[in-house]
Amino acid sequence: MKVVGARIPRYDGVAHVTGRTTYVDDVRVPGTLWAKACRSPHHHAAITSIDTSKAESMPGVHAVITWKDVPLLEYGHLSALGIPADEPLLARDEVRYLGQPIALVAAASEAQAAAAVDAIEVGFEERPALLDVRQAFDADAPKIHQWGNWYPHFENEMDRRQIRKGDIDWAFENADTIVQGVYRPAAIEHAPVETQVCQVVPEPDGRLTIYSCTQALYFSLGVVAAHLQQPLNRFKLVGGTTGGGFGGKVDTATETMTCLLVLKSGRPVKWRWTREEEFLCSSTRAPWHMELATAVTKDGWILGQKMLTLHDSGAYARFSPYGLTKHSFHHTGAYSIPNLHFDGYVVFTNRTPTTAMRGFGVTSVSFAVETHLNRIANELGIDQVEIRMKNANRIGDTSPNGIAYTDPSTIDTLKAIADAIGHELPADYRTMTNEPRAGELLPEHLVSQVGSTEGH
Amino acid sequence: MNLTVNGVAREIDGSALAPLLDVLRDELGITGPKAGCHQGGCGSCTVLVDGEPRRSCLVPAGYAEGTQITTVEGMGPPEDLSPVQQAFVHYYAAQCGFCTSGMLLAAQAYIDRGGTDDPEAIQHALAGHVCRCTGYSKIIDAIAAAARGDSFDLTTTAVGKHTTMSNGGAA
Numbered sequence: 125m126k127v128v129g130a131r132i133p134r135y136d137g138v139a140h141v142t143g144r145t146t147y148v149d150d151v152r153v154p155g156t157l158w159a160k161a162c163r164s165p166h167h168h169a170a171i172t173s174i175d176t177s178k179a180e181s182m183p184g185v186h187a188v189i190t191w192k193d194v195p196l197l198e199y200g201h202l203s204a205l206g207i208p209a210d211e212p213l214l215a216r217d218e219v220r221y222l223g224q225p226i227a228l229v230a231a232a233s234e235a236q237a238a239a240a241v242d243a244i245e246v247g248f249e250e251r252p253a254l255l256d257v258r259q260a261f262d263a264d265a266p267k268i269h270q271w272g273n274w275y276p277h278f279e280n281e282m283d284r285r286q287i288r289k290g291d292i293d294w295a296f297e298n299a300d301t302i303v304q305g306v307y308r309p310a311a312i313e314h315a316p317v318e319t320q321v322c323q324v325v326p327e328p329d330g331r332l333t334i335y336s337c338t339q340a341l342y343f344s345l346g347v348v349a350a351h352l353q354q355p356l357n358r359f360k361l362v363g364g365t366t367g368g369g370f371g372g373k374v375d376t377a378t379e380t381m382t383c384l385l386v387l388k389s390g391r392p393v394k395w396r397w398t399r400e401e402e403f404l405c406s407s408t409r410a411p412w413h414m415e416l417a418t419a420v421t422k423d424g425w426i427l428g429q430k431m432l433t434l435h436d437s438g439a440y441a442r443f444s445p446y447g448l449t450k451h452s453f454h455h456t457g458a459y460s461i462p463n464l465h466f467d468g469y470v471v472f473t474n475r476t477p478t479t480a481m482r483g484f485g486v487t488s489v490s491f492a493v494e495t496h497l498n499r500i501a502n503e504l505g506i507d508q509v510e511i512r513m514k515n516a517n518r519i520g521d522t523s524p525n526g527i528a529y530t531d532p533s534t535i536d537t538l539k540a541i542a543d544a545i546g547h548e549l550p551a552d553y554r555t556m557t558n559e560p561r562a563g564e565l566l567p568e569h570l571v572s573q574v575g576s577t578e579g580h
Numbered sequence: 581m582n583l584t585v586n587g588v589a590r591e592i593d594g595s596a597l598a599p600l601l602d603v604l605r606d607e608l609g610i611t612g613p614k615a616g617c618h619q620g621g622c623g624s625c626t627v628l629v630d631g632e633p634r635r636s637c638l639v640p641a642g643y644a645e646g647t648q649i650t651t652v653e654g655m656g657p658p659e660d661l662s663p664v665q666q667a668f669v670h671y672y673a674a675q676c677g678f679c680t681s682g683m684l685l686a687a688q689a690y691i692d693r694g695g696t697d698d699p700e701a702i703q704h705a706l707a708g709h710v711c712r713c714t715g716y717s718k719i720i721d722a723i724a725a726a727a728r729g730d731s732f733d734l735t736t737t738a739v740g741k742h743t744t745m746s747n748g749g750a751a
Contacts, residue, residue, distance in 0.1 A: 134737070147614070
């Protein structure tokens, strides 16, 4: 135990303050070409033609790639789990979000690459775009994705993530009041100061060295190898130095397309997104639409909760089903609610595909649950901290998916918050701990949800 | 065109209108200044031009001819860190590190013109420098400590405002 409790200096601190940390953009490889992308100017359109002939003959241009150059065009971020793929690496006959890549150019200079991208001619027929998750969820909304607007591949090919616990009808029949609310946190761009970037170098033995800013090195290795239909040992990934990620560098954004440019040109290639591309085209945290109806008693017990969640996946699935699954397991927040009815959908829109960001899928539901608890407390005329402590998870309480908590910290956290903001608590709340429920804190309706912590 | 970078005179072939950032990074291989936005918005490309912080992505290289240009590489090598570099290490003021070189040069200029440990004055001096990781408070703490002339123990990290030793440094 030399490190726990010690204040150790960070291992990369000196490199950071002397400018010696090598980020991907700092890797220097002679003869490197610049990559630039031809991206969709429309939120949703059919592609009627792609003509790269002018671009190919422009000065400095070494390679132009389109969907025709990709050995396996569609490979999903969850394909390794056996889930079907929905997203083409480069758009073929349809674009579903503004900024979706259609073609890439590798040229001797950044300016030459940009000029060649401008010379690529793409014909479009615009289609109506759906930019709001609630509208896209409607049964009569135009279908914007090949699977329809609802992701259909949850376990047992269900079109939703569903949780049922206890007896929801009993809870709503026995409640003194039902409190309802709708919560809609917006999309957030991760905004790392280092934009998406990678540098790929062809090695004499035919392998490719990929300098990547990814947060998920081995994941990206699998995605690149799958699209290129080559064994993993053809690629060497160099990573670990990320100029800010926050979840936004989990998706494999640049590596595969840059590899294709290297294979076509035979030259090293760098693709560094502009700040504008980072904001317009990189993945974001999802917008969410959450509807809550909570059955409560007048003395502040939560008997049950119904929830509908719509997770805006953007144009393609990527990791959204995983995010929604985490969301569903956490959908009661830090509180014990014995009777639950949860339906969550991953809904496709014509927004930029969404992804992980600091607590994937969970921050949204925390926002909804905590805001909703204040609404419940205000409606009942009960203290906002006390209603939380009363319903807080304790040892033995079970999560929505039935896992018994062994050491939940909700009560300690709430006491610390009350202390920090100078909020007076009654004596019986000041002495509350997370010990298993008993006496007044174990009313009849909570008995059945208490589980065993054996074996944890 | 001749540029003097970190005390060394360098001859440049490129256009006088090329951004100083690109000349430093791509022609001279000096990669401390970072290309965070290429539009003057993030501060990560900041260098000192005759001691004044400048966004090198907005400065034409020709403008810097005849000046003394300082990048983070000119501040202090690992074995001889300047006080403000030491402060950033000790206060954990760098997380991913991408904005750090720009922050350090702005901080150095602030201290060189007699800046104090007043947090508001430091915030003003650092305005326009974007850090997406730290939340800024450790950066401000570090610059304040350097401005005071504190000495730093680089074998450990400073205790923050919201941490105590008694709980092992946990928040």
